[in-house]
Amino acid sequence: MKQLIILSGKGGTGKTSIGSALAHLASQGSMNNQVILADADVDAANLELVLRPKILEEQEFTGGKLAIIDQSTCASCGDCVDICRFDAINYSDGQYVVDPIACDGCAACVYQCPTESIQMHEQVVGKLYFSESRYGPLYHANLFPGADNSGKLVTLVKQRARLQALDEDRKLVIVDGPPGIGCPVISAISGANLALIVSEPTVAGVHDMYRALETVKHFGVKALVCINKADVYPDGTDEIESFCNDNEIQMVGRIPYDQTVTSAMVQGEPVTEFSPDAPASIAIQLVWKQVLNTLEGKVS
Numbered sequence: 001m002k003q004l005i006i007l008s009g010k011g012g013t014g015k016t017s018i019g020s021a022l023a024h025l026a027s028q029g030s031m032n033n034q035v036i037l038a039d040a041d042v043d044a045a046n047l048e049l050v051l052r053p054k055i056l057e058e059q060e061f062t063g064g065k066l067a068i069i070d071q072s073t074c075a076s077c078g079d080c081v082d083i084c085r086f087d088a089i090n091y092s093d094g095q096y097v098v099d100p101i102a103c104d105g106c107a108a109c110v111y112q113c114p115t116e117s118i119q120m121h122e123q124v125v126g127k128l129y130f131s132e133s134r135y136g137p138l139y140h141a142n143l144f145p146g147a148d149n150s151g152k153l154v155t156l157v158k159q160r161a162r163l164q165a166l167d168e169d170r171k172l173v174i175v176d177g178p179p180g181i182g183c184p185v186i187s188a189i190s191g192a193n194l195a196l197i198v199s200e201p202t203v204a205g206v207h208d209m210y211r212a213l214e215t216v217k218h219f220g221v222k223a224l225v226c227i228n229k230a231d232v233y234p235d236g237t238d239e240i241e242s243f244c245n246d247n248e249i250q251m252v253g254r255i256p257y258d259q260t261v262t263s264a265m266v267q268g269e270p271v272t273e274f275s276p277d278a279p280a281s282i283a284i285q286l287v288w289k290q291v292l293n294t295l296e297g298k299v300s
Contacts (some may be wrong), residue, residue, distance in 0.1 A: 001165045002193040002295055003158075003173045005040075007216070009208025011179040014228040015198045016041070017261055018284060019176040020050040021270040025288045026174065027135040034171040037133060038161040039140035040188040041178040042126065042153045052268055053131030053138045061128050061141065061156065064148050065105040065120040067098045073117040080109035080118060101146045126153055130160065137164060151183035158188065172295065180208075181215045189216060194295055195223045196252070196287075201236025209240065213249065223249055224294060226287050230254035250294070253287035255280055 006022070008015040026035045039047035067088070069080070080096060081089045088102035089109065100123065110118045125147035131138045139161040143150050161173050175192070178184040189195065195216045199209040209225070216223045225244050230237045237254065244251045258280035264271040272281045 001162070001170060001173065003162070003175060003191055004194050004196065004291065004295065005175040005177045005188055005192040005221075006196045006198060007177045007185065007188075007212050008179050008198045009181070009210070009212035010204055011044075013179075013198045013200045013205060014255075014261070015179065016047055016050065016176055017265065017271065018196075018198055018226070018228065018255070018287070019174065020047060021272040021281070021284045022288050022291070023051065023133075023135040023174055024270040024273045025285060026172070031172060031292070033136070035136045036161045036165045036170055036173045037136055037138040038157050038173060038175045039138065040154045040157055040175050040184065042141040042143045042150050042157065042184065043178065045140050045142055047176045048131070048133075048138070048140055050265070050268055050270060051133035051135065051138060053133035053140075055129050055131045057130040059128040060124045061126040061143075061153055062122045063125045063152055064123060065107070066100050066103050066123040067105070067107070067109050067118050068121050069096055069098060070117045070119070071095050073115050075115050075117070077114060079112050079114060083108045083112040128153070128156060128160070137161075139164075150178075151187040154178070154184045154187040155190070158191070162191065181211050185212075185215060186219075189219050189221055192219075192221050194291070195221050196291060197223055197225045198228055199225055199240055200228050201230060201233040201240060203236075206236055206239055206243075210243070213247075222294070224252045224291060225249055226251070226253040226255060228255045229257040231256045250290075252290040252294075253283050255283040255287070 006019045039045045086104050088099045126143040128141045139157045165173050177188040256279045260275045260278035261271045261280050264274035
C-alpha cells in the first residue's frame with residue numbers, strides 16, 4: 001500500500017480540483033476499487049463538495065482543554081482575571097466566565113484560584129467522518145473555527161484511511177493535503193511515498209512552491225510538480241520548470257487555464273468526469289499517468 005499526497009504551497013492553486021480529478025481517474029482504470037481517499041485539509045475541508053459522499057460514520061474529536069468555573073464555589077475574587085495573559089476571563093452578569101475562543105488551555109487560572117473553583121475540561125473541537133463517495137471510501141474531518149490541534153486531527157484522518165487500506169489490501173491512499181508548510185502539512189506528509197506539488201505561475205505561487213518542496217525534501221519524500229493555469233503567466237511557468245530541471249525534480253504536466261474547470265466545480269464534479277475532452281482534463285490525465293508510473297516504479 002502506498003500513499004500519494006497532493007500539496008500546494010498556498011491556497012487557491014487548484015489542489016483540490018486536481019485531487020478530485022485524480023480520484024475520478026483512479027476509479028476508472030487499474031486502480032478501480034483499490035484506492036482510499038482522505039481529505040487532510042481539516043481547517044477548510046472541501047473535497048467532499050466535489051465527491052458528494054454519503055456519511056456513514058461520525059465521530060467527535062476532542063483536543064485541548066478549556067477552563068470551566070464552578071459558580072457555586074467561586075468567590076468572585078478576580079485572581080483568575082489578573083493571571084490570565086490571554087484575557088479569556090470576563091466579568092458578566094455578576095459572575096466570572098471563560099471565553100472558550102480566547103482560552104488557550106494553559107491552566108494558570110486553575111493554580112491561581114484560591115477556592116479551587118476552576119477545572120480544565122476536554123472540549124469537542126471537531127468531527128471526523130467516514131463516508132462512501134462515488135470513487136471510493138473517503139475519510140474527512142471538520143475542525144471547528146478557532147480550534148487547535150489540527151495536526152492531530154490530520155493524523156487521525158490519515159491513520160483511519162491507512163488502516164482500512166491495509167485491512168482491505170488496497171494499493172493506494174490519495175490524500176488531499178493542507179496548503180502551506182505548517183503542522184497540518186507535516187502531519188499529512190508523514191508516511192507518504194510520493195508528493196504531487198500543485199503550483200501556479202504567480203509570484204506568490206512560485207515562492208510558496210519552493211517552501212513546499214523544501215518541506216517535502218526535509219522528510220525524504222519524493223516530489224513531482226505540476227503547474228496549474230500554466231498559460232496565464234508563461235514567464236512564471238518557465239521559472240518553475242527551470243528550477244525543477246536544475247534541482248532534478250520531475251515536472252509532470254502543464255495544465256492550461258480552462259473555464260470548464262469552473263463549470264465542473266459549479267456542478268460538483270471533477271473536470272475529468274464533467275468534460276473528459278476539455279484541455280484541462282486531457283492535461284490532468286497525463287499528470288495521472290506519470291504519477292501512476294512513478295508509484296509503480298516505472299519512472300526513476
